[in-house]
Amino acid sequence: MSLALKNSTSRLLGPAVAALVYMGMAHAALAQDQGDAPPPKVSIAAAYTQEITDEAVFIGRAEALDKADIVARVSGFLESQDVEDGALVQQGDILFTIEPDLYEATLEARNADLDRAEASLELAKVELARKEELYQRDATPESERDIARANELVAEAEVKAAKAAIQQAQLDLSYTEIHAPFSGRIGRVAISVGDVVGPTNPPLVNIVSEAPIYVNFSLNEKQFTTILQTVGENASSLAESEQSPNVRVTLPNGTELGETGKIVFVDNRIDPLTGAITMRAEFDNANRLIVDGAFLNVRIEALEPTLEVLIPQAALQRDQRGEFVLVVNDKQMVEQRYITTGNTVDSAIIVKEGLREGESVIVEGLQRVRPGVAVDAVVASEQPGE
Secondary structure: OOHHHHHHHHHHHOHHHHHHHHHHHHHHHHHHHHHOOOOOEEEEEEOEEEEEOOEEEEEEEEEEOOEEEEOOOOOEEEEEEOOOOOOEEOOOOEEEEEOOHHHHHHHHHHHHHHHHHHHHHHHHHHHHHHHHHHHHOOOOOHHHHHHHHHHHHHHHHHHHHHHHHHHHHHHHHHOOEEEOOOOEEEOOOOOOOOOEEOOOOOOOEEEEOOOOEEEEEEEEHHHHHHHHHHHOOOOOOOOOOOOOOOEEEEOOOOOEOOOOEEEEEEOOOOOOOOOEEEEEEEEOOOOOOOOOOOEEEEEEEOOOOEEEEEEEHHHOEEOOOOEEEEEEOOOOEEEEEEOEEEEEEOOEEEEEEOOOOOOEEEEEOHHHOOOOOEOEEEEOOOOOOO
């Protein structure tokens, strides 16, 4: 504004009015300058569709098919340890040997007892035959014959007892060799050669089968019902169904096991405390990467892939109302759009509601814009889904 115009205005309208006019003209000039400023630049990415095999993730725990504590069944000095700590063994392999001398001697004594009992039986039979003959000739009373018959029965019972004692002695002798009850890997041996071991002593070692292996996990009743409806089975037939969903696991170090498990067991009730039902999947565990007792991430995959809308995770924002994105419409104006999201897929996220394929969302420059303003949108250098 020139000084002449200012002085002229002051003379015509008075000092106060002139000041107001001056300020109004200054604001108008500032607004014109701001209107000439270029709109902020932002990077956008288009929402795209992709076939996704949906999955649910749970916490599971590995459990060996077979595991046992090995306890000595007879007492004695440990003569030898026939395997190393942590060794892989096959069913029937000898693990330990208890000194057998005492049990061999006991078996010999029981065999001698049998010989004695059999000799007594023969004598009783001879005596009974003689008494029978005398009784038939009325040369001996009936009571004598009856006593001889009873003596024979006693001798027969003594033979049976002697044979049973031999079986027990043979069992005790066999127990001096401790064998692996199934194939697996043993843990750390808890005793040393020369120790006295027996049924009342702590276990000698434990053994765990490693392949195949179970992974137990729980589903809530809604997820479980959805699986049954999708597969078309009931709880009792799900494990045998050809349509049973695939099960995968992520190992404790974050890597995925390169095997697919199969559901082999479904519990018969929902836990009233947790509202969940226990299921069990079996894995071949060929590389022994799943260890008994380990916690794992378990994923159940959907039977068929579905077409889903995805956007980069960088576009997602949150406020008290929920998750939203800033959309650039065909007039290059910014819109705030609240959305419903699903699972993440690499660096993208599934949008269940709120966006359509092809709509553009801002992924860079979010801090420079707000809903209702115009922007200069450029396509991001890396477009997801390509």
